[in-house]
Amino acid sequence: MKLSVGIVGLPNVGKSTLFNALVTKHKAGIGAHPFTTIDKNIGVVEVPDDTLFQLAKIENIAKVTPATITFVDIAGLIKGAHQGEGLGNQFLHHIREVDLILHVVRFFQNEEVSHVHPKIDPEEDIAIVDEELLLSDLQSLERRLKKEKVEPKEKVVVGNLVEKLNQGVAAREIDLSDSERAIVKPLNLITQKKQVIVANIDEKQLANPPRSIDSKDMLPICAKLEAELIDLPWVEQQQFLKTYGLLRSAKEEIVATCYRSLDIITFYTIAKRTEARAWPIRHGSTASVAAGAVHTDFAKRFIKVEAINAEELIKDGSWKKAHEMGKVLIHGREYQVQDKDVLEFKVGAFEN
Numbered sequence: 001m002k003l004s005v006g007i008v009g010l011p012n013v014g015k016s017t018l019f020n021a022l023v024t025k026h027k028a029g030i031g032a033h034p035f036t037t038i039d040k041n042i043g044v045v046e047v048p049d050d051t052l053f054q055l056a057k058i059e060n061i062a063k064v065t066p067a068t069i070t071f072v073d074i075a076g077l078i079k080g081a082h083q084g085e086g087l088g089n090q091f092l093h094h095i096r097e098v099d100l101i102l103h104v105v106r107f108f109q110n111e112e113v114s115h116v117h118p119k120i121d122p123e124e125d126i127a128i129v130d131e132e133l134l135l136s137d138l139q140s141l142e143r144r145l146k147k148e149k150v151e152p153k154e155k156v157v158v159g160n161l162v163e164k165l166n167q168g169v170a171a172r173e174i175d176l177s178d179s180e181r182a183i184v185k186p187l188n189l190i191t192q193k194k195q196v197i198v199a200n201i202d203e204k205q206l207a208n209p210p211r212s213i214d215s216k217d218m219l220p221i222c223a224k225l226e227a228e229l230i231d232l233p234w235v236e237q238q239q240f241l242k243t244y245g246l247l248r249s250a251k252e253e254i255v256a257t258c259y260r261s262l263d264i265i266t267f268y269t270i271a272k273r274t275e276a277r278a279w280p281i282r283h284g285s286t287a288s289v290a291a292g293a294v295h296t297d298f299a300k301r302f303i304k305v306e307a308i309n310a311e312e313l314i315k316d317g318s319w320k321k322a323h324e325m326g327k328v329l330i331h332g333r334e335y336q337v338q339d340k341d342v343l344e345f346k347v348g349a350f351e352n
Contacts, residue, residue, distance in 0.1 A: 004070040006098035011076030013106035014200040014223040019073035021226035041073035056276035065277040108202035221250040265339035288333035301348035310340040
């Protein structure tokens, strides 16, 4: 499955700098003036996964394919974006296409980088962006209510959503039944998407970074520092981090946090011992769904799946040894895949 994260925030908060820190090759232009980014920038980032490499090592597999997340650098939103200000309608459309919102908030001070407001005020900045996202959803819902071909039950659900959003409540904070969620899902509301808030700090704030704002958790990151690390060899990166008292790059923490926030688990395949691969899948998915992620025909021709926890397999030393010890268990298509399962699917013969 493809996972996408949209990097959003006001202009000049460091979105493109953070994007450049996350992707291997710099793609996004950065500048000291608003709207340096007009078209969205897209980069694919591997999810750090030491377990995958350990699996490859014990099975002597040369090819390793980690799970990935696509990050989308979306141009800055301003007040009035839902009405088209600053190309807002175009930018809001980009946000609707992603699975998760990475909301970058400016904490760093730099007189050479202008800000859309007279002073740096993270709480106000968050409120402005959240309001624009909410107002955009309200517009979308109100247009939906005006359509002729809307079922009575949907009208009731959408009407209730409009009432809540008018009170300033984001869609993700509204309790919905399973049937109501089924109605709301196709509407693709922005405020129903989860948010991860990133505090973009400067080097002086690294010693005591902010970790929450208005009762919301934040990930502190010095995007400028992280972007500079990308160009350095690994040894120099470690020396650079040590200089600032950091144990590891914040990039890994951001990627891992986004992955967890998407309610995703990982299963692995080492079939034919030619490739060790990590597969992202929704929490609660069955073995037949996992089979379909590997190959659509696997789901149709599913017979059974053999499974073992990756850490247990690594401890046992090999799939063969774990099999001989009776550690590899056989399950049917309704088996609920567990995080870090290593799966080997048994399927019927393919037709020529």
